[in-house]
Structure formats: C-alpha cells, structure tokens
Amino acid sequence: MEFTANTAEQAAPDPVRSAVYYDGKSSRKRTVVLAFGDKLVISGEGLPSESWDYADIRRADGAPGVLRVSCLSASPLARLEIRDATLAADLESRCARLGDNSLDGRSIARIVGWSLAAAASIVLVILFAIPLAADRLTPLVPASFERRLGDAADAQMKAVFGGHACKAEAGQAALVKLVDALRKSSGLDLAVEPAVLDTPIPNAFALPGGKVYLLKGLLAKADDPDEIAGVLAHELGHLAHRDSVREVIYNGGTSFLVGLLFGDVTGSSTLIFASRSLVTATYSREAEQNADSFAIEVMQRLGRSPKPMGELLFRVTGKEGDNPLSILASHPLTEDRLKRMSELDRQAAGPPLLTRTEWTELKSICGPVSKT
Amino acid sequence: MNQMSFVAGQPPGVPPAPVAFSGNRGRFLSLASRGAALELVTFGFYRFWLVTDIRRHLWSHTLVDGDAPEYTGRGRELLVGFLFAMAILVPIYLVYFVIGIEAERFKAFASVPLVIGFYAFGQFAIYRARRYRLTRTVWRGVRFWMDGSGWAYAWRSMLWGLLVLVTLGGAYAWREAALERYKMHHSHYGDLQGSFEGRGWELFKRTWGLWLFGPVAWIIFPLLPIFYAEFKAREWRWWLCGIRFGDVRLESKLPNTALYGLYWKVIGWFLLFDLVIGAYVALCVFLLKGSGPMEAAMQALPKNIPFMVLLVIGYLAFILAFNVVMRLYFQRDLWARVASSTKVHAIESAENVTAKGEAASALGEGFADGLDVAGF
Ligand SMILES: [Zn+2]
Numbered sequence: 192m193e194f195t196a197n198t199a200e201q202a203a204p205d206p207v208r209s210a211v212y213y214d215g216k217s218s219r220k221r222t223v224v225l226a227f228g229d230k231l232v233i234s235g236e237g238l239p240s241e242s243w244d245y246a247d248i249r250r251a252d253g254a255p256g257v258l259r260v261s262c263l264s265a266s267p268l269a270r271l272e273i274r275d276a277t278l279a280a281d282l283e284s285r286c287a288r289l290g291d292n293s294l295d296g297r298s299i300a301r302i303v304g305w306s307l308a309a310a311a312s313i314v315l316v317i318l319f320a321i322p323l324a325a326d327r328l329t330p331l332v333p334a335s336f337e338r339r340l341g342d343a344a345d346a347q348m349k350a351v352f353g354g355h356a357c358k359a360e361a362g363q364a365a366l367v368k369l370v371d372a373l374r375k376s377s378g379l380d381l382a383v384e385p386a387v388l389d390t391p392i393p394n395a396f397a398l399p400g401g402k403v404y405l406l407k408g409l410l411a412k413a414d415d416p417d418e419i420a421g422v423l424a425h426e427l428g429h430l431a432h433r434d435s436v437r438e439v440i441y442n443g444g445t446s447f448l449v450g451l452l453f454g455d456v457t458g459s460s461t462l463i464f465a466s467r468s469l470v471t472a473t474y475s476r477e478a479e480q481n482a483d484s485f486a487i488e489v490m491q492r493l494g495r496s497p498k499p500m501g502e503l504l505f506r507v508t509g510k511e512g513d514n515p516l517s518i519l520a521s522h523p524l525t526e527d528r529l530k531r532m533s534e535l536d537r538q539a540a541g542p543p544l545l546t547r548t549e550w551t552e553l554k555s556i557c558g559p560v561s562k563t
Numbered sequence: 564m565n566q567m568s569f570v571a572g573q574p575p576g577v578p579p580a581p582v583a584f585s586g587n588r589g590r591f592l593s594l595a596s597r598g599a600a601l602e603l604v605t606f607g608f609y610r611f612w613l614v615t616d617i618r619r620h621l622w623s624h625t626l627v628d629g630d631a632p633e634y635t636g637r638g639r640e641l642l643v644g645f646l647f648a649m650a651i652l653v654p655i656y657l658v659y660f661v662i663g664i665e666a667e668r669f670k671a672f673a674s675v676p677l678v679i680g681f682y683a684f685g686q687f688a689i690y691r692a693r694r695y696r697l698t699r700t701v702w703r704g705v706r707f708w709m710d711g712s713g714w715a716y717a718w719r720s721m722l723w724g725l726l727v728l729v730t731l732g733g734a735y736a737w738r739e740a741a742l743e744r745y746k747m748h749h750s751h752y753g754d755l756q757g758s759f760e761g762r763g764w765e766l767f768k769r770t771w772g773l774w775l776f777g778p779v780a781w782i783i784f785p786l787l788p789i790f791y792a793e794f795k796a797r798e799w800r801w802w803l804c805g806i807r808f809g810d811v812r813l814e815s816k817l818p819n820t821a822l823y824g825l826y827w828k829v830i831g832w833f834l835l836f837d838l839v840i841g842a843y844v845a846l847c848v849f850l851l852k853g854s855g856p857m858e859a860a861m862q863a864l865p866k867n868i869p870f871m872v873l874l875v876i877g878y879l880a881f882i883l884a885f886n887v888v889m890r891l892y893f894q895r896d897l898w899a900r901v902a903s904s905t906k907v908h909a910i911e912s913a914e915n916v917t918a919k920g921e922a923a924s925a926l927g928e929g930f931a932d933g934l935d936v937a938g939f
Contacts, residue, residue, distance in 0.1 A: 213703050213704025213705075214704065215704045215705075215918060216704075216917065216918050217704075217705065217753070217915055217916060217917050217918060218702070218703040218704060218705040218752075218753060218913060218914065218915060218916040218918075219703075219914065219915045220630075220703060220914070251633055251635075252619050252622065252623035252631075252633045252634065253623060253631060253633070254585060254623060254624060254626055254630075254631035255585060255587075255624070257631070259633070268701055268704045268705065268706060268918065269704060270633075270701075270703075270704045272630075294612065294616075294638075299601065299612075302601075302605060302608065302609060302612060302638075303601070303604055303605050303609075305608075306604075306605030306606055306608035306609070307605070307606075309606075309608065310606045447656070
C-alpha cells in the first residue's frame with residue numbers, strides 16, 4: 192500500500208501528529224507530520240516523503256520528555272523527535288525492536304563473562320608465560336645494567352634498614368675470608384662485596400652486581416660460623432642465578448598485565464600491588480629453593496654440613512606452618528628448609544671455615560656483644 | 564554608536580540561546596554506582612561501557628537552544644580501540660625497555676629521551692581521543708568532526724611544554740591558547756569550521772595572581788583547593804568564551820567561586836570515608852584479635868584470614884565509593900555548572916549547516932587509556 196495523501200491537504204498540521212525531523216544531511220529543523228500505516232510515513236513541506244520500517248526504528252538518546260528515534264535503513268544521522276507523550280507512546284507500541292541498541296541485562300552478563308575469561312587468561316600468562324620469558328631474557332641482560340640496578344637498590348636498602356656498615360677491621364677481614372671461601376668453592380666469577388649492617392632485624396640479602404649484606408640481628412642469633420656461612424652461600428646463590436634481574440623482568444611484566452586489567456580505576460595501584468605480590472610469591476619461592484640448593488652444594492663441597500643454616504633460620508622464624516597465609520610467603524617454610532638440610536647432614540669433613548678468634552671478631556664487628 | 568555596542572556583532576533583538584542541564588542527579592548517582600560495582604566484577608573491563616554511559620547521560624541532558632546533542636559512541640568501540648592500542652603499545656614498550664637498558668649501559672640517564680617520547684605519544688593520544696569524542700557528538704542530525712594531525716599537535720604541545728618548563732609555568736596561558744587554537748581550528752560542525760579566539764594574554768591576566776601566589780598555597784595547605792577551584796573556573800570561562808563555530812560563539816558567566824564547593828565536598832567525602840574505614844578496621848581488630856598480650860595479638864592479625872578478607876572488602880568498598888563521589892562531583896556536577904553558565908550567540912547561523920565528516924576510530928581513546936593520559 193502506498194501513502195498518497197497530498198501534503199497540501201495537511202497545510203494546517205494536526206498538532207498531535209506533528210514531530211520534528213532532521214534529515215541527517217543538514218541541521219535544518221523541519222516540522223513534519225507522521226502517519227502510521229504499514230510503515231511510518233514522515234511528510235513535510237519541501238521534503239520528499241520518507242517511510243520507515245517499524246522494525247528498523249531504534250531509540251536514540253534524547254532529552255527527558257523527548258522520544259528521539261533513528262532508522263537503520265535511513266540516513267544514519269536522520270532523527271525524528273516527538274515531544275507529545277501520546278504520539279510517542281503510539282509509535283513506541285508499534286516498534287518492537289526500539290530498544291535493541293540499549294545495553295540490557297543479557298549484554299551486561301556477556302561483558303561480565305568475557306571479562307572473567309580475559310582475567311583468567313591474563314592470570315595464566317602471568318603464571319606460565321612470563322616466568323618462561325624472564326628465564327630466557329635474563330641471560331641477555333648485560334652485567335653493567337645489573338650493577339647499576341644494584342647501586343640504585345643499595346641506597347634504598349640502606350635507607351629502609353637505617354643501618355650503616357659496621358667497620359671493625361678484624362671482623363670485616365673474617366667476613367671477607369668466609370665469603371671468599373664460599374665464592375671460590377662455588378666457582379662464582381663475580382667481585383662480591385660483603386658487609387654487616389648495624390640493624391637489629393635478623394636478615395640477609397644480596398643486591399644485583401655483587402653486594403651482600405648481613406644484618407646484625409641475624410649475626411647476633413648465630414652460634415656457629417657454619418650457620419652464617421650457609422646463609423651467605425644462599426645469598427651467593429641468588430647472585431649466581433641473577434635472581435634480581437629475573438625478578439625485575441617478571442615484576443615488570445606482571446605489573447603491566449595486571450595494570451591492563453584494572454586500568455583507570457582510582458586506587459588501582461594498590462590493587463595492582465596487592466594482586467602482584469600474590470602471584471610473585473609463588474615465583475620467588477622457587478628462586479629461594481634454588482638458592483638453597485646452591486648453598487647446600489657449596490657447603491658440601493667445603494666439607495661442611497648445611498644443617499646449621501636451617502637451624503639458624505628456624506631459631507629466627509619459629510615454626511611457620513601454623514600460619515594460614517604461609518602460601519603467600521616469598522620463602523619456603525622454614526621447617527621444610529630445616530628438614531631438607533637436616534637430611535643432608537653429615538660429619539664435618541673439611542676444616543672449619545673460621546677460627547675461634549675470627550668468629551669472635553666477626554660476632555663483635557659492630558662493637559662488643561653484650562650477650563655471653 | 565548605540566547603546567548595544569558593548570555586545571559587538573549581535574543584531575539587537577536576537578537574544579543568545581541558553582544552554583541548560585536537565586540531568587537528574589539521582590539517576591546519575593545510580594548509574595555511577597552500578598557502573599562502579601560492575602567495574603569491580605569485571606576486573607575493570609566495564610570501564611569502557613561506564614564511560615560511554617556517563618557521556619550519553621551528560622550529552623543527552625544538555626539542552627543547547629532547546630535541543631540535546633547525542634553521544635553516538637559505544638563501549639564496544641572503546642574496547643576494540645583499547646585492544647588495538649595495546650597491540651601497538653606492547654611491542655613499543657618492549658623495544659623501549661631494551662633500548663633503555665642499552666642506553667643506560669653507555670651513560671646513566673641516557674634513556675631519558677625515551678621517556679619524552681612516551682610523553683609525545685601521550686599528547687598524540689589526547690588529540691586522537693578528543694577527535695573520537697567529537698565525531699561521536701551529533702546535534703540536530705549533524706556530526707561534529709575533526710581533522711588535523713595528532714603528531715603535529717604532539718609537537719606543538721612538546722615545544723610549548725618546554726617553554727612552560729623554562730618559564731616556571733609563566734608561559735602556561737600562551738600554551739593553552741596555542742594548543743586550543745590548533746584543536747579548534749581543526750574542529751568542525753558540519754561545514755562550519757571552528758576557531759578559538761581566546762588569547763594567552765587574556766588568560767594570563769586572569770590567572771597571574773594565582774600563578775604568583777601558588778607556592779604559598781602549597782605551604783598553607785587548605786588554600787590549595789580554593790586556588791585550584793578559582794583557577795579552574797577562570798580557565799573554563801576563558802576557554803568557553805573563546806570557542807567559535809563559524810559565526811556561532813559561546814559566552815560563559817561562570818562565577819570565579821563556582822567550583823569551590825565541588826573540591827571541598829570531595830575532600831569532605833574523602834575524610835568521611837577515611838573515618839568510616841578507620842572505624843571499620845578498628846572494629847575488625849577489636850572483634851578478631853586473639854587474647855593475650857596486646858603486642859602478640861596485633862602481630863598475629865596479619866596471619867588471620869578472616870581479618871585480611873574483611874580488610875580487602877573494606878578497601879574495595881572505599882575505592883568504589885570514592886570513585887562514585889569523584890564522578891558525581893568532578894564529572895556530573897562540574898558539567899552541570901559549566902553548561903548552565905553558558906550562552907550561545909548567533910546560533911541562527913547554524914540553522915542550515917550541511918553535514919560533513921566521518922566518525923573517527925576509537926584507537927586514540929585506546930592509547931589514552933593504555934598510556935594513562937586523560938584529556939577533555
Ligand atoms: Zn633468599
């Protein structure tokens with residue numbers, strides 16, 4: 192059926208049937224008359240009559256109180272605006288697919304589903320692909336870059352632990368002797384600079400490039416040179432495996448991917464930090480295990496038992512398995528480490544690594560020890 | 564010379580067309596709250612749809628001469644733009660990393676120029692993101708659009724940025740004017756070309772006091788939001804009054820003090836949320852700490868799983884609530900105040916504009932998201 196009504200007949204448009212029309216080719220505002228037949232027919236003065244299929248009509252954003260619609264088969268920016276509520280309701284009732292453009296519950300559910308899938312795949316990449324990439328890339332990083340990394344970390348570490356290096360000469364000589372023995376036995380080809388930092392925290396760490404720091408708190412808890420030797424050998428293990436470089440690559444990659452997820456959510460840096468610490472813990476546990484293996488091997492080659500190191504750690508941390516969050520710890524559980532080292536315990540075959548006097552000097556490197 | 568000569572170029576009898584904002588605040592609030600919750604559930608991916616919903620709301624409730632513009636962008640476009648941008652950015656990041664290491668080998672800080680490269684890329688992204696938003700804006704069936712080059716803009720932005728750095732911020736006003744001139748000169752409404760008449764000197768005259776006494780505000784901290792709000796209001800007014808499309812020009816009567824309330828309210832909400840989360844954490848500690856000496860009990864807390872879970876929930880609630888507050892005040896309320904202060908002169912010259920220009924891709928928005936730069 193064809194709409195044939197002459198526009199001249201409607202020279203005085205019925206106010207209820209009139210609407211505003213923009214043809215999408217110019218910004219000219221036209222008052223038009225609507226007719227509801229098989230199709231919606233839009234006619235106005237000086238305008239070729241347009242007919243819109245009801246099924247093609249979609250709602251477009253409009254101000255409150257205005258029904259603004261577009262039509263899939265018309266010019267993409269052509270708009271019809273209806274201000275009269277009855278007329279708008281009439282048109283709405285004829286257009287079954289008016290709201291197809293809007294975001295309904297189903298499409299939101301789809302967004303949620305795909306987001307979860309994307310998040311899962313990013314987690315998989317973090318768990319499997321990035322560790323592999325870090326392993327492959329680490330050997331390619333030049334040693335000079337590693338040293339610069341270490342220098343930057345050095346200043347930070349000293350600021351964090353607030354300690355300065357203890358300078359007692361005899362003690363330092365004993366420390367250097369101990370580290371040198373370990374280094375030679377391990378075949379590590381790197382200038383290692385050991386020092387004791389004057390802070391009560393019981394810990395030790397190695398910085399990329401060769402600085403090894405023993406914190407006084409750990410030294411104070413040690414009863415035997417072999418205990419300290421094991422810890423230092425563990426730190427040399429980190430240096431030999433270039434764990435810091437690997438960690439930088441790994442952390443960079445995971446931060447980037449986790450950042451992708453959260454994007455511009457305010458406070459996302461904390462979310463990124465938290466979720467990253469969660470996934471990196473697994474990764475660094477493996478590095479710790481490898482450093483332990485390194486230490487065990489070095490001690491055995493020197494004819495000393497690795498067990499004292501495990502005992503020292505156990506003395507410092509106590510049993511850790513009771514902690515339900517231990518899965519998040521960056522180190523293997525101390526009791527597991529002690530168990531592993533105890534199994535490899537054997538009678539010392541090699542000479543002691545330090546003499547009695549040297550050990551006493553090392554213990555008092557930061558000044559006289561009050562404890563007997 | 565007649566009495567009306569102070570409004571030059573306006574024929575007497577044609578009053579300027581008003582701009583009004585008719586959006587319901589409660590509806591925006593529920594839109595932003597629902598969006599924040601969905602952002603959480605989707606690990607942030609919903610941001611593309613939330614941003615779209617917010618723009619659709621703001622555009623469609625802003626009446627310019629009685630007719631609201633329409634935002635035709637969609638969340639899916641932003642997602643695709645973001646993925647494309649990532650596909651381009653990831654290799655660049657990797658090359659940047661490798662070159663950075665190599666450069667550092669020869670000389671410390673030799674990698675600084677690379678950082679500048681990323682800044683330039685960010686400026687490019689800002690320009691292209693603006694282009695996306697503009698080409699998704701339709702008023703009376705005719706699209707706004709933009710040409711010009713993102714890289715040309717980035718160059719200008721960098722050179723002006725250098726000048727601002729050298730003059731300790733003194734050249735800021737001229738930088739804004741020059742960049743705005745470039746952007747507006749390449750903006751169009753149909754076949755009406757945009758331009759920008761705001762002068763750097765004008766902005767400088769209006770803001771030099773704030774620039775000069777800015778350092779004082781850093782010392783006397785509560786002055787800072789006042790200074791910033793005052794500065795922003797003056798800048799908005801200057802910007803709006805400079806905008807032209809053909810003969811159409813905007814005029815803004817935004818009072819200097821118009822934005823004070825927004826900043827104070829956001830700060831107030833932030834402090835309130837801080838108090839609430841503090842009380843919440845204290846309650847969790849009180850309920851879940853074990854018996855025994857205080858110190859030992861406190862040390863055991865980080866190992867207490869229910870406590871940690873409650874802490875994470877509290878933190879997320881805090882972030883979500885604050886996100887909603889920021890969007891409500893800094894997007895919706897700011898928009899409403901600025902829009903309703905604006906009038907459009909000579910709008911009759913836009914009555915029969917011929918449509919022109921195509922919709923631009925969302926790649927620019929993707930870059931802006933990936934590089935964490937924002938532009939308006
Ligand atoms: Zn370790």
